Amino acid sequence: MKAVIYTGENPGWTRSLGGIPWPLAPVANRPLLDYWMEWCLDLGVAEVRLVLGDGSDRVEAYAEDGRRWGLRITYSFLRDDRLPATFLQRNPAEWRDGLLFLTGPMFPRRRFERKPDAPAADRTYGCGLPGGAACLLSQDPVFLDAYLAGTRPTAEPRSFRDLGIDMATVDSVRAFFDLNMQLAQGEAGRYVTPGYGATDGSWVGYNVIIPPSARVTPPVVIGNECRIGVLASVGPAAVIGNHTVIDRQADLKRCVVLDGTYVGRGVELRDKIAAGRRLIDPQDGMVVDLEDSLLLANVKRPFRLRDVWSGVAGWLLALLLLAVQIVPFILLYGWLRTRRLARFERRAFHGTGRKVRMLSTFRPSAGGRMCPSVRLFRALGLDLLPRLASAAAGRLWLCGHEPLRAPEDNALRESLPAYFAAVFSYATPRNGESEPAVAAVEARYYAFRRSWHEDLRILWGTFVGRALSLLGEDANHA
Amino acid sequence: METTFGVMQGVGVVTVNGPLTAAGVDSFRDQFGSWWQGAPELRNVVVDLGGVEFLDSAGLGTLIALLKRVSERGGDLKIARLQKKARMVFEITRAYKVFDILDTVEEAVKACG
Numbered sequence: 330m331k332a333v334i335y336t337g338e339n340p341g342w343t344r345s346l347g348g349i350p351w352p353l354a355p356v357a358n359r360p361l362l363d364y365w366m367e368w369c370l371d372l373g374v375a376e377v378r379l380v381l382g383d384g385s386d387r388v389e390a391y392a393e394d395g396r397r398w399g400l401r402i403t404y405s406f407l408r409d410d411r412l413p414a415t416f417l418q419r420n421p422a423e424w425r426d427g428l429l430f431l432t433g434p435m436f437p438r439r440r441f442e443r444k445p446d447a448p449a450a451d452r453t454y455g456c457g458l459p460g461g462a463a464c465l466l467s468q469d470p471v472f473l474d475a476y477l478a479g480t481r482p483t484a485e486p487r488s489f490r491d492l493g494i495d496m497a498t499v500d501s502v503r504a505f506f507d508l509n510m511q512l513a514q515g516e517a518g519r520y521v522t523p524g525y526g527a528t529d530g531s532w533v534g535y536n537v538i539i540p541p542s543a544r545v546t547p548p549v550v551i552g553n554e555c556r557i558g559v560l561a562s563v564g565p566a567a568v569i570g571n572h573t574v575i576d577r578q579a580d581l582k583r584c585v586v587l588d589g590t591y592v593g594r595g596v597e598l599r600d601k602i603a604a605g606r607r608l609i610d611p612q613d614g615m616v617v618d619l620e621d622s623l624l625l626a627n628v629k630r631p632f633r634l635r636d637v638w639s640g641v642a643g644w645l646l647a648l649l650l651l652a653v654q655i656v657p658f659i660l661l662y663g664w665l666r667t668r669r670l671a672r673f674e675r676r677a678f679h680g681t682g683r684k685v686r687m688l689s690t691f692r693p694s695a696g697g698r699m700c701p702s703v704r705l706f707r708a709l710g711l712d713l714l715p716r717l718a719s720a721a722a723g724r725l726w727l728c729g730h731e732p733l734r735a736p737e738d739n740a741l742r743e744s745l746p747a748y749f750a751a752v753f754s755y756a757t758p759r760n761g762e763s764e765p766a767v768a769a770v771e772a773r774y775y776a777f778r779r780s781w782h783e784d785l786r787i788l789w790g791t792f793v794g795r796a797l798s799l800l801g802e803d804a805n806h807a
Numbered sequence: 808m809e810t811t812f813g814v815m816q817g818v819g820v821v822t823v824n825g826p827l828t829a830a831g832v833d834s835f836r837d838q839f840g841s842w843w844q845g846a847p848e849l850r851n852v853v854v855d856l857g858g859v860e861f862l863d864s865a866g867l868g869t870l871i872a873l874l875k876r877v878s879e880r881g882g883d884l885k886i887a888r889l890q891k892k893a894r895m896v897f898e899i900t901r902a903y904k905v906f907d908i909l910d911t912v913e914e915a916v917k918a919c920g
Binding site: 595596597598599601608610613615617619620621623624625 | 829861864865891892895896898899900901
């Protein structure tokens with residue numbers, strides 16, 4: 330059996346969500362297409378033909394060759410002015426062995442948990458209205474011949490309910506919202522979601538920072554690499570997309586937050602969809618584009634004029650620090666080198682822009698790690714002097730991201746909306762060492778929250794933290 | 808943004824037309840300040856937002872500043888004819904908990920009494 334899914338249809342409600350193609354519309358944080366691919370697997374479909382229309386190249390970029398689902402996906406193109414069924418009529422013999430045909434945004438909603446003894450799809454099933462999204466599943470050659478020839482088949486298709494599927498048409502923002510709410514409120518457990526757990530109705534992705542003071546009330550679905558602010562309240566019935574930042578004291582209930590959205594401090598979302606800086610009321614489809622980044626914004630961050638001022642100020646400060654530190658550096662590093670207590674290693678890091686740069690990293694020897702002179706060297710920030718020189722030469726920012734290693738951190742570098750490789754970062758008080766998950770979340774957080782305030786926080790944390798470390802305190806507590 | 812000031816049944820009525828955003832709030836605040844100082848007999852104010860399609864956090868901040876000034880005189884500030892898009896901003900910022908919002912100017916004036 331083969332599946333043919335027409336993805337060229339571009340219904341109006343997807344424009345409200347920012348023009349995302351319907352197969353990529355997120356349902357409980359997974360693209361709608363994902364559910365279809367999984368159902369194809371259940372039905373024993375091995376080959377899927379995605380029929381693209383104008384503007385659906387993003388679907389191809391996402392689905393690729395289907396290997397991730399264990400399917401073989403091929404592509405065809407159909408002009409928008411042609412009916413999807415005309416594609417099948419180009420080569421009817423290809424579909425006679427069985428066909429799953431979908432023409433628009435529908436969701437195969439499971440009525441029960443997945444069972445190994447699910448009924449076999451050995452009849453003909455269908456739903457949908459002429460002119461609207463429709464779905465057909467058949468392994469009956471007689472029926473398919475008649476259907477593909479455009480004549481009236483002798484038998485009426487059965488309902489998909491016989492297969493334990495409620496075929497839900499997603500024809501409005503409200504239907505999209507309701508579907509997300511249904512899955513968030515427990516139905517998500519009916520679908521396989523690798524890497525997710527839901528022992529208490531909380532579907533939380535990886536690299537999610539939830540501080541102790543934040544309140545997450547199940548059922549919720551939270552995507553990957555999210556940051557929830559202190560005193561924020563999420564749930565019940567909230568779907569939070571990937572790469573989102575929920576700022577402090579925000580209150581989210583019965584809402585859908587799409588990928589890459591920043592929800593501002595104290596913002597209350599009830600029965601709403603937030604898509605970047607766009608706020609949508611699913612009841613009537615009303616859309617408000619907020620110009621105000623304090624309320625809602627895209628996590629993807631444009632270049633700003635204040636970055637220029639920040640660069641100039643950082644450069645001047647780097648020169649000043651370099652001038653102050655150069656003499657202590659020569660004296661103390663000379664001492665460390667003669668005693669073989671530490672040295673600098675050159676390693677490849679992602680610089681600002683697309684360049685990979687060799688940067689010096691301070692490496693104490695095994696014996697020198699706890700040596701007072703090494704601790705003093707670090708407490709004075711002298712281990713950062715080579716990077717300060719890079720900042721003075723305009724190759725690094727003064728404050729920003731901890732430089733990402735090349736090639737180990739390539740994926741993180743690509744996923745960041747903005748990247749400012751810098752001398753000082755959130756990780757500097759920890760001597761640049763971070764767990765990968767923490768490093769990813771901090772990098773994403775800084776990319777959005779970059780400001781003078783954050784830079785001052787970093788500088789303060791670095792110098793106070795390191796000074797306290799000299800006194801034997803834990804730098805992370807500074 | 809255009810602003811007109813009037814009085815209805817002893818209650819000040821401020822009618823705003825156009826987006827109430829950071830671009831226009833300074834002049835709005837100044838105009839309100841001049842009018843408010845020149846009308847010491849007024850205690851309550853109704854802000855008619857029927858002509859405001861959109862407002863941002865600066866606009867909301869200005870409304871809260873107005874509420875503070877009116878409260879200092881022992882009065883109250885009510886919002887009338889809030890449009891759908893502006894209402895959505897009121898909802899997400901919880902401003903609806905701060906202001907009394909009424910459907911018409913007449914109802915708001917009556918509520919002030």
